[in-house]
Amino acid sequence: MKKQTLLFIQALLNSYSIVFFSQDNVLAVLLLAVSFFDPLAGCAGLFSACFSLALLKLSGHRADTIQSGLYSFNSILLGIGFGSFYHFNAAFCLWLVVATILTVMLTVSLTTILAKRGLPALSLPFVIVFWMVLLAANGYAQLHLLPKESYLLNELSTVEHTNQYQLFTALNTIPLPFYVKLFFRAVSAILFQDSVFAGIVISVGVFIHSRISFSLLALGFTSACLLNAVVHVYPDGLGHYHLGVNFMMTSMALGGFFAVPSLRSYLLGIAIIPLAYLLTGAFTVLLDAWHLPILSLPFCIIVSGILYFLNLRQQPGKLQLVAYQNYSPEANLYQYLNGQERLHNLGYLNLSLPFMGSWMVSQGYEGGITHKAEWGQALDFVITNEDGQTYKYTGEVPADFYCYNKPVLACADGVVETVVNHIDDNPIGEVNTRENWGNTIVINHAPGLYSKVSHLKQGSAKVKPGDMVKRGDILALCGNSGRSPEPHLHFQMQATPYVGSKTMAYPFAYYLQDTGSGPAFNSFQTPPNGDKVSNIDTSPALKQAFTFQPGYVAKVASDNYTETWEVFTDTLNQTYIYEHQSGDIAYFISNDTAFYFTAFYGGRASLLYHFQLAAFKVIFNTEAAVTAQDIYPVNIAGSKAGLWLHDVLSPFYRFIRCNYQSRAKQTGNDIIVTSTGTNKKPGGEKQFMQAQIRITGNQISGFTIGLSGKKTEAVWQA
Numbered sequence: 001m002k003k004q005t006l007l008f009i010q011a012l013l014n015s016y017s018i019v020f021f022s023q024d025n026v027l028a029v030l031l032l033a034v035s036f037f038d039p040l041a042g043c044a045g046l047f048s049a050c051f052s053l054a055l056l057k058l059s060g061h062r063a064d065t066i067q068s069g070l071y072s073f074n075s076i077l078l079g080i081g082f083g084s085f086y087h088f089n090a091a092f093c094l095w096l097v098v099a100t101i102l103t104v105m106l107t108v109s110l111t112t113i114l115a116k117r118g119l120p121a122l123s124l125p126f127v128i129v130f131w132m133v134l135l136a137a138n139g140y141a142q143l144h145l146l147p148k149e150s151y152l153l154n155e156l157s158t159v160e161h162t163n164q165y166q167l168f169t170a171l172n173t174i175p176l177p178f179y180v181k182l183f184f185r186a187v188s189a190i191l192f193q194d195s196v197f198a199g200i201v202i203s204v205g206v207f208i209h210s211r212i213s214f215s216l217l218a219l220g221f222t223s224a225c226l227l228n229a230v231v232h233v234y235p236d237g238l239g240h241y242h243l244g245v246n247f248m249m250t251s252m253a254l255g256g257f258f259a260v261p262s263l264r265s266y267l268l269g270i271a272i273i274p275l276a277y278l279l280t281g282a283f284t285v286l287l288d289a290w291h292l293p294i295l296s297l298p299f300c301i302i303v304s305g306i307l308y309f310l311n312l313r314q315q316p317g318k319l320q321l322v323a324y325q326n327y328s329p330e331a332n333l334y335q336y337l338n339g340q341e342r343l344h345n346l347g348y349l350n351l352s353l354p355f356m357g358s359w360m361v362s363q364g365y366e367g368g369i370t371h372k373a374e375w376g377q378a379l380d381f382v383i384t385n386e387d388g389q390t391y392k393y394t395g396e397v398p399a400d401f402y403c404y405n406k407p408v409l410a411c412a413d414g415v416v417e418t419v420v421n422h423i424d425d426n427p428i429g430e431v432n433t434r435e436n437w438g439n440t441i442v443i444n445h446a447p448g449l450y451s452k453v454s455h456l457k458q459g460s461a462k463v464k465p466g467d468m469v470k471r472g473d474i475l476a477l478c479g480n481s482g483r484s485p486e487p488h489l490h491f492q493m494q495a496t497p498y499v500g501s502k503t504m505a506y507p508f509a510y511y512l513q514d515t516g517s518g519p520a521f522n523s524f525q526t527p528p529n530g531d532k533v534s535n536i537d538t539s540p541a542l543k544q545a546f547t548f549q550p551g552y553v554a555k556v557a558s559d560n561y562t563e564t565w566e567v568f569t570d571t572l573n574q575t576y577i578y579e580h581q582s583g584d585i586a587y588f589i590s591n592d593t594a595f596y597f598t599a600f601y602g603g604r605a606s607l608l609y610h611f612q613l614a615a616f617k618v619i620f621n622t623e624a625a626v627t628a629q630d631i632y633p634v635n636i637a638g639s640k641a642g643l644w645l646h647d648v649l650s651p652f653y654r655f656i657r658c659n660y661q662s663r664a665k666q667t668g669n670d671i672i673v674t675s676t677g678t679n680k681k682p683g684g685e686k687q688f689m690q691a692q693i694r695i696t697g698n699q700i701s702g703f704t705i706g707l708s709g710k711k712t713e714a715v716w717q718a
Contacts, residue, residue, distance in 0.1 A: 007067065008053060014069030015049045015076055019190070020202075021257040022209045023068070023327040030205035034198045035076075035191055041083030044092075048079030048100045055104055074107045074126040075100050081130050084148070084192040086137075091144035095133065103129045114304070118311045120258075124300045131292050138291060183221050186244035194240060211647040212256045212329035216269055220251025223273040233277050246298040247276050253303050256329035257322070259310075260336045261651035264319040272302055326601065330647050331635045335599060337654070338633040343598055345524040349445055350509035350591060351411045352471055353535045354453055354491050355478075358514055359403065360384050362488055364529035365505065370483065377503035378492035379527070390486065398425055398480045404487040406478045408453050410469040411508075414445040417497045421461040423481040431483045437490070438482020440499050441475050450497050454490040455482050471592070510536055510593040510619075518625035523594075536593050538620040542664055542671055544698040546595035546618060548588070550575065555717040556607050563607050574598075579608040586612045594619050594628070600636050607714050610705045613637065614675050614691030615662075622666045632658035637677060637688070656681055671695040 013028035016035075020027060036042030052075040056066045065071060082096050106125040114121055137145045174181075174196055184199025191202070207214040224247040227233075255261065255269030279298035287294055310321055322332045353359070363369055363380035371378045382390045383402035391400040398404045420440040426432055439456035441463065457479030463469060480487040493506035507526050512519040514532035527533045552567040564580040576587040584602025586609075588595065596617040602609060617630040634643065634650075637658040646656050662675035677689030691705035702715045 011053050011067045011069060011072070012049055014067065015053070015072040016069075017209070018069040018073045018327070019076065020206055020209070020213070021253060021327065022206075022213070024205075024209035027205035027209045030201055031191065034188070034193065034201050035080055037193060037195060037198050038080075038084060040088055041080045041192060044083035044096060045076045045079035048075040048082075048096065048103075049073075051075070051097065051100050052104050055101065056108075061108065070111060071104065071107050074121075074123060074129075075103050077123055077126040078103050078129060080192050081126070082133075085134075087146040087148060089144070089146060092146075095143055095145060099129050099133050102132070117308065119304050119307055122253075122300045122303060123296045127295045127297050127300065130295065134292055135290065179225065182225075182240070182243070183218070185240045186221060186248060187217065189240040189244040190249060192241075210256070210329050211644055212261050212333070212651065213252050215648060216252040216255040216266070216329075217248045219255065219266060219269050220248035220273065223251070223270045224248070224276070227273055227277065231277075233281065242280050242294075242298075245296045246280050246294075246302075247273060249296075250276055250299050250302050253299075254306060256651075257325075257332075258303070258307055260320040260322055261329050261333045262318065262320070263652055266651060268306075268319065272306065275302055324599070328635070330643075330650065331633075333650055334633040334635040338631060339598075342631055345507075345509070346589075346598075348507060348509070348524060349412055349449060350471075350593075351451070351493075351506065352409070352592075353508055353511055353533060354409050354411045354451075354475075355381065355489065356407060356409065356535070357383070358532050358534040359489070360532045361527050361529050362390075365526060367529060371503075374502040375492075377505040378490060381489045381491065382487070384532075390488075395486075396428055398428065398487050401480075401487040403478045403489065404480065405457060407474045408441075408456060408476050408478055408489060410443060410471055410473045410475055411451050411491075412443075412445050412471050414443040414451070414469055416441065416463045416465050416467040416469060417444045417450060418442040418499060419461050419463060419465055420499065421456075421459060421476075423458060425458055425480040426482075426484060428480075429485050431485050432481065433483055435481070436483045437499050438484060439476070439479060440482075442494075442497055442499065443469060443475075444497060448495045450494050450501070452490075452492050452494060452499070452501070455479055455484040455488060457481070508533075509591075512536055512626070519623060521619060521621075521626050521628065536619070536621050536626070537623075538593060539622050539664070539666075539671065541698045542618070542622065542673075542695060543592075543620040545671070545695040545700050546590055546615075546620070548575070548577065548590065556611070556714050557717060558607055558712055558714040561607075565608060577608060579606050582606045582608075584608045588612075592620075596628075596630065600633075604636075607712070609636075610691075610707065610712055610714070611703060613677060613689055613707065614703050614705050615673070615693055616660045616675070616677075618662055618664065618673055618675075618693075620664075622664045622671060624663065624665065626663060628660075628662045630660040632660055632677060634658055637679070659685075669696070670701075 013025050014023050016031045017024050017028035019031060035045045049072055052072040053066060056071055078099055079096065086092055103125050106128060107121060110121040110125055137143045181196050184196045184203060185194060187202050188195045188198035206217065221243065224243055250272055251269035254272060255265045259265040259268065276298055279301060280294065283294040283297055320336060326332050326335060359381040361379055362382045363371055365371065366376040384390050390402060393400045423435050423439050432438065437454040439458060440452060440454040441461060442450055442452045444450055453475065457477040458481060460477035460479065462474050462476060478487060478489050492503045494501040495504055507524040510523050511533050513522050548567045550567050550569045554565045556563050556565060565577050566580065567575060568578055569575050574587055576585050578585055582602060584606045586597055587599040588597045594617060597612045600612050616632065617628040619626055619628045634656055657680040659678045659680060660675065662673055664671055664673045673693040675691045676687055678685050678687045689705065689707050691703060693703040694701045700716045704713045
């Protein structure tokens with residue numbers, strides 16, 4: 001019962017905060033409090049919200065959507081509108097219940113229909129239902145609703161006005177500049193208020209939630225006022241309600257919520273202002289015949305129309321729409337930037353080096369010998385000794401060369417497309433230009449993606465066309481056939497299956513580079529000419545410890561507190577850990593070489609949050625010199641207090657970087673993964689996280705993390 005009550009309260013708070021595109025509890029509480037500045041409106045809004053949530057629960061709708069507040073925030077607007085426009089009586093109660101039911105039904109229906117086109121319902125259900133109420137109340141039956149002398153119904157003006165139904169009206173006389181007071185009144189009008197004080201309270205809540213959202217409200221306000229000063233569309237000044245809802249909220253929605261905040265999104269927030277003027281004026285005239293206010297109709301049309309237009313683009317360009325909504329412009333931005341920098345590899349097939357041991361790149365991309373023009377994105381590999389020589393003895397026969405007769409491996413899973421296996425190996429110093437590529441194997445890995453290995457030893461092919469191969473399977477042996485004066489392995493990626501196909505640039509997923517002082521870990525790069533490279537030898541125990549299959553459940557305990565973690569796969573086949581107590585979610589990838597988290601959604605209190613910081617990226621290798629380097633999203637790792645200035649500037653300039661590194665070490669029968677996190681700012685770099693993860697018997701047994709001076713120890717009970 002206690003859990004259900006807490007879930008209901010959270011759903012209620014989300015219903016309020018989502019009015020400003022947020023799920024921040026502080027903002028929600030402030031909005032709830034401000035709604036009671038008009039006591040009847042506040043009570044009606046709270047009743048509609050609670051009644052909607054109960055109705056949705058009883059009717060069996062999805063719990064996560066109910067919890068988000070998406071289905072109930074329109075009911076809050078309806079309730080506040082009722083309380084702002086009508087006096088309380090028996091008819092008020094009856095029609096509020098009926099209108100709330102209709103609003104819930106319309107919200108669920110429109111949300112589902114529009115979601116198929118990637119569009120939100122916004123406040124359109126409230127607009128439609130409230131129009132119905134106004135039409136019925138103004139009609140023959142009149143519904144027995146008693147209208148107030150509502151300043152908002154005839155559109156708020158810039159004239160000083162005292163509303164007898166609102167609390168704290170005396171605070172409207174706060175000595176502030178005209179446009180500052182106008183800004184706060186416009187913000188308050190979003191909740192049908194006409195109060196400087198209410199606007200200040202709401203603005204504080206918005207600023208605490210998101211500095212970007214607040215800046216976009218200010219941007220929309222400034223742009224609208226400047227445009228009106230130039231064209232004088234409204235000679236007496238913009239009305240508070242239209243200014244707040246149809247100008248400022250539109251800028252905030254498109255500039256930082258539905259679009260990833262950037263210079264272009266801010267320009268979009270300015271560009272829509274003339275369109276808001278046009279639609280506001282046009283619909284005011286159209287709806288005046290029915291004596292209806294346009295409410296937030298221009299806001300709904302502009303946001304939905306522009307989103308639909310942008311969704312139809314074939315090339316998104318630099319104005320990016322938010323793919324996964326965090327209900328925070330900062331989180332949307334930081335997750336997007338982090339993904340662009342560290343998760344671009346998700347667009348690549350993971351390729352391994354096509355050999356065992358350490359080989360040297362004898363000719364890299366755009367090499368000066370044969371890798372030129374359309375065939376320039378290719379690599380030649382040889383084996384050298386400590387002196388850099390490729391052969392032993394006199395080097396007069398192919399067998400003297402270290403790479404000759406060595407196994408050539410499949411770089412990834414696929415189907416064998418072509419096998420050429422009959423061409424003789426050349427004597428040293430001679431080439432076969434008639435059969436340029438020599439013995440060759442082409443593998444189809446995916447549509448439009450093929451690998452080709454050439455200059456193989458005659459008769460050494462272990463596969464035939466149509467065979468399925470796995471990463472690391474032996475394909476053939478290195479030889480000296482075709483245009484090859486001495487034994488070497490030619491490797492390239494191509495878009496077509498033919499032996500003479502053009503090359504394409506493509507990185508190897510993970511490999512080690514021999515730097516002379518030890519191996520250096522590289523990911524999704526192409527080794528340049530002269531580099532000595534090798535595949536990573538993975539630790540089976542480390543790999544097994546971080547293999548979390550869907551259905552895996554673990555109990556993780558710390559200081560008499562236990563969390564239950566369960567692994568799921570979503571509709572896009574992305575795997576994530578779900579923490580049952582807090583609802584926190586951590587997406588991750590675990591492949592043959594590494595484990596790493598890709599996204600985290602939740603607060604900073606759970607053990608799952610601490611674990612994803614500690615195990616942000618782990619390479620399945622225990623060599624001391626192999627270090628995993630990565631970058632945290634600033635919003636999940638940076639100091640909250642120090643981020644506020646950065647948040648304001650982040651759409652244009654970023655000066656904080658959160659770095660991560662880890663390494664694994666075998667200690668007796670255990671493996672210890674040690675990781676650190678540092679915040680890099682203009683004033684220097686400071687460590688904020690240090691952690692150790694213990695692996696015992698192929699399983700994680702626990703972890704210890706020191707985070708900003710606070711130490712947490714957790715025991716893993718799989």
